[in-house]
Amino acid sequence: MIRDYSDFLPRRASDAGTHADLSPLQALGWQPFFAQQISIEELSATPPVRVVEVHRNGLHALGDGIDTTLPPRADLTVGDWLMLDSSRPRSSRVLERTSLIKRRAPGTDRQEQLIAANIDTAFIVTSCNQDFKVARLERYAALALEARMTPVIVVTKTDLVTNPQSYIDAARAVSDMIDVVALDARGDAPRTELTRWCKPGKTVAFLGSSGVGKSTLANALLESQSIATQTIREDDAKGRHTTTRRELHAMPNGCLILDTPGMRELQLTDAAEGINDLFSDVQRLAARCRFKDCQHETEPGCAVLKAIDEGALDAGRLGRWRKLMAEDAFNSASLAERRSRDKAFGKMVRGIKKLKDVRR
Numbered sequence: 130m131i132r133d134y135s136d137f138l139p140r141r142a143s144d145a146g147t148h149a150d151l152s153p154l155q156a157l158g159w160q161p162f163f164a165q166q167i168s169i170e171e172l173s174a175t176p177p178v179r180v181v182e183v184h185r186n187g188l189h190a191l192g193d194g195i196d197t198t199l200p201p202r203a204d205l206t207v208g209d210w211l212m213l214d215s216s217r218p219r220s221s222r223v224l225e226r227t228s229l230i231k232r233r234a235p236g237t238d239r240q241e242q243l244i245a246a247n248i249d250t251a252f253i254v255t256s257c258n259q260d261f262k263v264a265r266l267e268r269y270a271a272l273a274l275e276a277r278m279t280p281v282i283v284v285t286k287t288d289l290v291t292n293p294q295s296y297i298d299a300a301r302a303v304s305d306m307i308d309v310v311a312l313d314a315r316g317d318a319p320r321t322e323l324t325r326w327c328k329p330g331k332t333v334a335f336l337g338s339s340g341v342g343k344s345t346l347a348n349a350l351l352e353s354q355s356i357a358t359q360t361i362r363e364d365d366a367k368g369r370h371t372t373t374r375r376e377l378h379a380m381p382n383g384c385l386i387l388d389t390p391g392m393r394e395l396q397l398t399d400a401a402e403g404i405n406d407l408f409s410d411v412q413r414l415a416a417r418c419r420f421k422d423c424q425h426e427t428e429p430g431c432a433v434l435k436a437i438d439e440g441a442l443d444a445g446r447l448g449r450w451r452k453l454m455a456e457d458a459f460n461s462a463s464l465a466e467r468r469s470r471d472k473a474f475g476k477m478v479r480g481i482k483k484l485k486d487v488r489r
């Protein structure tokens with residue numbers, strides 16, 4: 130099948146404005162952070178390529194004059210940079226990432242699933258309807274902070290409610306470190322409101338449930354209709370999971386955009402730091418409790434309970450913090466368990482092999 134990648138590749142410099150200054154690699158999001166990891170010899174033997182799309186049969190990767198498909202690899206995801214070893218593509222070295230989004234895969238085997246790598250800004254998208262849930266915003270924000278991305282909350286569908294301000298206020302309460310943008314995703318607003326995070330050579334991603342307008346926002350920034358969108362169900366405002374692939378697209382100015390499929394379930398794993406960063410208000414209070422190991426339940430001298438009593442902290446927020454910490458601890462512990470089990474199993478297999486070799 131021949132695909133048209135013209136939509137991915139940045140347009141000619143003449144209609145791209147600032148993008149004229151970018152080298153072909155920079156136009157794919159190449160940054161000094163990656164260049165620092167390689168030697169000149171490595172660069173000439175194995176040129177860098179970026180995974181721009183993940184599909185079932187492989188990974189589509191682009192580089193300077195390179196357009197190739199690599200076999201699928203569980204340790205690679207969209208946005209990754211690797212040094213392409215054309216004789217042994219499977220062994221191509223993956224460069225250290227500036228950021229990595231992962232989650233615990235849905236289902237019973239608590240495998241870690243890589244969602245995207247090397248994203249600078251994460252637009253966390255929700256709408257002024259039943260999708261709007263503070264707990265979900267906190268979950269995504271903790272994930273973004275843990276992944277070392279800049280989170281920005283985008284509240285769409287402001288045109289569908291008479292009082293969008295209540296949604297905006299609730300979104301602002303998630304963290305005073307996180308910017309909140311509220312808009313109608315279908316008009317010019319995304320371009321005027323979101324472009325300050327969309328600089329040439331940077332990579333931004335849209336995260337959020339199905340139907341909240343991620344593809345609509347991406348299309349607005351891409352100034353095209355290349356990503357399909359679909360109306361949501363009227364009864365519960367749920368989307369129809371229109372976006373199924375994870376794929377990078379280039380904006381006319383040379384910023385890269387990742388549209389992700391709506392995630393039905395987002396379980397945090399290894400995200401304690403992100404959760405702590407997001408709930409720094411609770412952390413700050415907890416530091417003032419009389420007991421170091423205060424559980425903020427019934428202890429005397431508990432600064433957290435005092436703040437709730439005085440109305441300075443919302444009891445719901447404390448409850449959600451507890452829940453995320455517990456979930457993260459559970460998922461991380463079972464992941465650690467699984468890793469050590471796999472290690473022990475590997476050791477046993479190697480042991481048996483050795484034994485066989487000796488017997489031969």
Ligand SMILES: Nc1nc2c(ncn2[C@@H]2O[C@H](COP(=O)(O)OP(=O)(O)OP(=O)(O)O)[C@@H](O)[C@H]2O)c(=O)[nH]1
Pocket residue numbers: 285286287288289312313314315337338339340341342343344345346357358359360361368369370371372373389390391
């Ligand atoms: N009125 C209104 N409709 C919007 C807005 N943003 C998106 N929509 C509509 O909501 C529906 C879903 O939008 P999409 O952009 O497909 O949502 P998505 O988040 O990409 O959904 P998935 O691809 O399923 O994950 C479409 O019919 C859009 O036109 C908005 O701000 N206002």
Ligand SMILES: [Zn+2]
Pocket residue numbers: 415418419423424425426428430431432433434
């Ligand atoms: Zn306490």
